[in-house]
Amino acid sequence: MDVPLWFALLAVGYLGVKLIRPPWWLIAVLLLGGYLLADSGLAPVINTAVK
Numbered sequence: 001m002d003v004p005l006w007f008a009l010l011a012v013g014y015l016g017v018k019l020i021r022p023p024w025w026l027i028a029v030l031l032l033g034g035y036l037l038a039d040s041g042l043a044p045v046i047n048t049a050v051k
Contacts, residue, residue: 037046
């Protein structure tokens with residue numbers, strides 16, 4: 001069964017918010033920080049570290 005990546009991330013994010021109940025400001029900081037890092041000069045370094 002092939003599941004699209006966006007759907008898997010949405011499901012994991014939803015379950016994480018429901019089960020762990022982090023504060024909303026922490027979620028916003030993580031999302032904004034990830035977005036900004038993905039568009040920065042550090043993106044190639046993070047890409048090689050993740051792979």
